[in-house]
Amino acid sequence: MAVVGGALPRVLPRPTGYTGWWSWLTTVDHKRIGILYGVTSFAFFLLAGIEALVMRLQLATPNNTLVGAGTFNQLFTMHALSMIFLGVMPLSASFFNFIIPLQIGARDVAFPRLNALSYWIFLFGGILLNLGFLTGGAADVGWFAYANLTARAYSPGLGVDFYVLGLLVLGVSSLAAAFNFLVTIMNMRAPGMSLMRMPLFTWMTLVTSLLLVTAFPVITVGLIQLLFDRFYGTNFFAPGAGGDPLLWQHLFWLFGHPEVYILILPAMGIVSEILPTFARKPLFGYPVVVFSGIVIGFMGWGVWAHHMFTVGLGPVANAVFSLTTMIIAIPTGVKIFNWIATLWQGSIRLTAALYFAVGFVALFIIGGLSGVTHASAAADFQQQDTYYIVAHIHYVLFGGSIFGIFAGIYYWYPKITGRLMHEGLGKLHFWLMFIGMNLAFGPMHVAGLQGMPRRIFTYPSGMGWDLWNMMSTIGAFVIALSLLVFLHNAFRSRGTGKLAGNDPWDGRTLEWSIPSPPPLYNFATIPTVKAVDAYWHDKYVATGGEPEDGHHAIHLPQPSYWPFFAALGLALAAGGLAFHPAISVVGLLLMLFAVYSWAFEPVTEG
């Protein structure tokens, strides 16, 4: 056997295949990893949606008995966790993966095997998070898992253990991906692409990656403290023994607020690409939109305690955080005006992608305004922990992030698959989803103001909540119907969609300059960038100037097994803590072996 690194024998031959089922396991190609992320996260999104539908059936009528308190508490906890960590974030990551190297004129990301690792850890971490359903109960303490309900004494089962271990594992995935995209964007842009000539989606990915890298360590600290409290008898959050439940809240929300910007900025980036493309005009105020994204990233660190207004921090702290929260509404609001100004006096082509982008703006306005109403701490004393907050959350995350992601799907599907999605079905999807979403989440504002708390598995009649709840349930099923339309469209178009060609939308950015789907190496020749909206510039503005003649041999990173095995090892090491230490030991050894082998494996061989 060939000897690797001078010490370990090579156990498996280095994979070389780029085609076939097995190649998906060992791929390090950013485009395939993007597809893996997209398909996996969409499946988790549907799972979280089903969890929502069950909850909505339970709450459709007062005093309902479809599911009991215990099950319901698991449902809302896992719905939120799955939507945030296994839905929206990896859906955004699927776009980062596929699109960023294409937009900056690169052949792949900076660390292709690390990229694969991020995906596999996400998959295994997502399974770990959900394992509670199979072992007597998933986490049921809400997605923010406030101490001290999460103490072993009050939550004895495995559910909260899977919460802690699952999120720790998923954090590794997010951090790895964030580092990868930071380095890729900083180091691998095509010649001539200065930072202020980058596509806006690339900019938002950069800010998001910085937020990920700085925010995840904070929740990691909290999770490790919770892990130690639950497994090793420490007292970080135990009030009787000198600990403080509020410590968890501060740590969680210091992460949690930047996290919501992690959830929305990619969608804002997508919308900032789509509106100019279909209006045939540049993004209005590009530097300001970039700057406001950066400002939101910074200021997002100064508002966390607006999630804690009712905790009793006192009027001074509450006033300060009210003010910082109101201030952050300014760069957010400014973007909306920039988007409308982009469309103004444009020549707007009404495609499904554009519908979703406009829908994003329309719904984000509502979510943003309801957010302003809770920025006022005193007003929030009534709104906190009610359905009014649930309404806000869903307008910004569903009306915002999810609509933005669907806009991206309709926009980039032709680039990824080579075929166009059906426009008529796309618009049907849009209208059903738009109507369903407003029907589902609009009435929640009223129910909340009428005193309906959140996270309750049932409610009595006579509170005035019955009608709003029934409307929400109907809206949820309309959303589900719209998703069936989408799935049909997505599958059907793979086989029979119109061929897209390189540039079906008369696009502005570099991904449209190469074939659909892109070849393995992306660009035959690395382009030289002369302006923002580089491809539009080449098509309509630049005359003369030949592309650089780059007839070098093209080197591509080779597939590898090690990311898969390292991820599996990490997941077993973590999950084993909930079952049997032997599993953890096996996982740890596997992970160490995989990482060691990876370290001595060259990027490409022969």
Next chain:
Amino acid sequence: MRGIFSGLAAALLVACSADLPQNTLAPAGENARIISDLFAWIFWWALGVFVVVEALLVYTVIRFRRRSEQALPPQTHGHTQLEIAWTIAPAIVLALIAVPTVQALGQLSEPPSQQPLQVEVIAHQWWWEFHYPELGVVTANELHVPVGTVVTTRLKSADVLHSFWIPRLAGKLDIIPGRTNTMWFNANEAGVYLGQCAELCGLSHALMKFRVIAQSNEEFEGWVRDQKAVPPAPTGPAASGAQLFVSPQKLCATCHTVAGTEAKAQVGPNLTHVGSRTTIAAGVLENTPENMARWLRDPVAVKPGSKMPKLPLSEQDVSALVGYLQSLR
């Protein structure tokens, strides 16, 4: 100005009805009124912005639809003055919201009275313990207050996070184990005001309710007298229930107190005057003999996770106990 706004809000919003027991927009106390006035002010600004911006968006998408594939529209990159203007305008609106917010926070942090009525609240999974230290009253799940009197509450938890919320009377305040949070409220009119825990606290979070009953001064003083009175030893049918209650086999005295008997435990609610309460099981069931029997037969079926287990009670035991407990007024 804010009075006009709140008046308009009350008129226009469907949700303003005082028939809705937990309606935050139908305030019946000073604390809730301060908040609802502020909310009305903010809401109208938000509605105004909503109408203008959405109308602009819809107009733009319709008006500038593509007419010709050939002509490129003007490739405008920006307009500095416009961008400055639309940065300053929201800032002004936010300032108009910020000032009354800070004012309200100040008002809400200080009870508007030199001599408020003091109440200690200890939140448990899943019921509310109330003490009136100045008056020597201990009760559970039902808080009586005189109309108009400012009440200051000191909030503590016996176990996990909870939140004390009476929507028509006051904004909520969370209850953190290891800390004491204080808030104030009053009720402007006599009536029954429903409250509910507003922080996830385990299985029966949805079923942890309480009631605030605002009464005239005379009625309140009568209630205090009744609550402080020690119930006489029962005669007649209630006597057998009394015996069962304190007998070790039936376990009632392991957790509950009835003043004047050997039952002095403080794990569960004080039952000295349980017959006088309007609800049982922390606001979940109307206080009727049937419901009390239902609770005694299987508390866990009524309240998932209830710390009161299913006890070894025969049907006769249940009837006797119900008779006794209903007599404790």
